Amino acid sequence: QLQLVESGGGLVQAGGSLRLSCAASGRTSSSYVMAWFRQAPGKERKFVAAINRDGSRTYDTDSVKGRFTISRDDAKNTVYLQMNSLKPEDTAVYYCAATYGGTLSSLPRFYDYWGQGTQVTVSS
Secondary structure, eight states, rough: OOOEEEEEEEOOOOTTOOOEEEEEEEOOOSSEEEEEEEEOOTTEEEEEEOOOOOOSEEEEEEGGGGTTEEEETTTTTTEEEOOOOGGGGGEEEEEEESSSOOOOOGGGGOOEEEEOOOHHHHHH
16 A cells, blocks of 8 residues: 655745655555646646656646646655746645556546645735
């Protein structure tokens, strides 16, 4: 069983930066495609970014292109989401997810493991 724990969320002003971390335990994270999703109050969970097993390919949603970067350090069993030029509309709970499948999917149903989430609040 893979366990995921997110950290690094907080309150930041618009234009600022945060780096989220997702620490995996229980199994080797390098066996999994990893992703970040986010969920704003009253809204459905939405895809942010994904990274393949060896870190050679990434996929992110249009609204974060050029601002967010997903990366992984399998020696530390950790996946990161570097978020720059933050906007108030980025405010949400951010979730880390993992799947043993090979596809960089944007659909939550393809992911088997989820963390508890970390709150990101961007003030205007």
